Amino acid sequence: MSPIAIEVDSPPQSRTFMRRFAGAPLPWIMPVIVVIGIFYLYPVIDVFRLSFTNATLIGDTQDYTLGSIVNALSSPQLPDILWATLIFVGGSVIGQQILGLAVAVTVIRGEKRGLFGTTILRTTALIAWVVPGIAGGIIWQMLFSEAPYGALNSIFRLMHMPTVAWLSDPAMAPWSTLISNIWRGTAFSMVVMYAALKAIDPSLYEAAEVDGATASQQFFFVTLPQLRAAILVNMILITIQTVNTFDAIITLTGGGPGRATEVISLYVFNIVFRNYDLSGGSVLSVLMLIISLGLAFVYASFLPKEEEQ
């Protein structure tokens, strides 16, 4: 219904209401504010509150204290957990970004040349993204299985190559979880990069060709600078996503062997649901929030300003 129709059809009382709030945005966005407040803001505030208490899942009382913060942050396990998280998040962001861009460029070039298989490539990558984390973990568990019938090691044996202790070697296991997460997240980066590549003005490439630029020069001096905003936004999104990932890890390694693949989100899960330590889990959840926001701000500071665009 057009605004004119509202004007004509609406009863006088409704017209007065519309006119009164026509220039005021607050009444219109109030429902959104209420929903966000209840479902997003309140839990965050409660997590902050709980981190200043000694609440447990099985205790009846809770007192306000700074002890939980001190305990959680001085835990001897935390440095190892943060290191495992850094490897997992850093490796995932870099890997997904590079592979996503590579697949998107391949698809774009393939489409330009009318090659067969670009849709298949795009769909195949997207399947990995659609698969739930737990299912992804099970798939990679079968691939990495070190049993005599394990998929990847069986291929290595056929090729007379040494087998790999994918999950039982504490030095190798973090890389195995990383590979599985890169596999899963590449499609998201591909979609973002594909859209950004499509938006690049073709005249820039035409001008570059006139100037005699090679393909690699076009990529580094035209494509990449044009993708800067998309790359940074993508990095923010996949960083937050990866910091919060634990479903795939819990299925693939459970955080082991030992604590080799226990990232911070899994650590929080264990603290709350194994140790029943609600306040400790809340402190670490706030830490996760700070890490995610901090990284997001760092990336955002590199985003092109309006005048640059």
Add this chain to the structure above:
Amino acid sequence: MKSATVSAFALSTMLFSASVSFAQELATKDRIGLADAPKSLVVRLTNDSPNNADPAIAEGYQKLFVDFIKKHPDWKLQMQFMSSDIGTEQAKMLEQAKAGNAPDCAAVDSFVLSQFMVNHVLADFTPYFSKEEVDDLFPFIRDGITDKDKTVRAWWWDTDLRVLYRNKSVVADAPQTWDDLKKAALASTKEGMEGVLFNGGRWEGTTFDWLANYWALGGKLVDDSGKPVFGEGENKEKFLKALNYFKDLVDSGAAPKRVSTIANYDDMNAAAAAATTALFIGGNWQYAQLKSTLDEDEFKNWTFSPIPGPTADQRSTGTGGWTIASFSKDKDKVEMCANLAREVYMGPANALQQQLPTRKSLFDKYEVFSTEANKTFAKALVDGQARPGVPIYPEISNQIQIMMGDVLSGTKKPEEALDAAFNAAMEAYKRL
């Protein structure tokens, strides 16, 4: 004659349709009982229910539930089902119970029952079970379901135990001791096998299966007050001895290094099916699974025996199982929940799923438990030991899983790993 036959056929069809539609009315996916029944009981269950993935078992439960509700026509059961992430489900339910929002009647895992007890959220089941029924329970079951005042707080209806499975064609005699097992496993590797398999990954099964060795030595995880003691004094020595035993199995090649990645009993079934192992430590329910997985000739080669101890007469095995408990304050609902535990689970469900009953007399009552295998399992329950019903247990288990991974992968020395696990468990204990 023809018209009589047609009439009879029509009548029988009509009656059959009526009975089918009645049955359908009584059982939907989330309700058992008539939709307009005046009384309602919210029930939250695991897959030991009509939600079972095996259609035959699901159908069997459906029948048990429909029969049950026919005896209680004023009631309807509003069904809720848990995911397979049991630890999280139970922790969530505890939170709900504390907030007064828990289901009226629910499945509670036996090893977290104490968490619910210490929070005083479980209704009193004592009036609904006779003294004879309680006395008929295995002692560890009886202790598990009663609180300090000897009040029955739940009904533990099934139990299980761990045994050593072996392929007789490769390992002819049952290993009796730790040394026997190591020798048998090493001998099996010479025939191209992987050696003995057991859970060593990050999950509860790893702790539980290994604890049998620690318990066989007489080790204790917690003292009478529920405080962790496994890293102190004699317990520490026993703990290290049992830990070094597993480490030695891996270091010597009697067990493959990949045991530190095994976090699922199905992995053992897969290895048995692929004929890559001749020995594994598993649960009693796996015997039926092997029977349905393996060819008849292959299955004949498989048998089981008690988990070897440090010596032949030092034996133990972990026992677990599920309980039914009520969180309701309404006495009618508590009674209905107790009825459900009694009429559906205490016996019929055991027989349906061939899950070991918790009462001695039920082994004689149901034919399925008269098989040689089930008789042997029942005898082995004598050595059964349940996990300590204390709030700190899940964190002790978590620390043992971490410790096992560190030790089996060679990241930490046993004593160093034990000290780290004990210190972490003590830190957690202080915060509880």
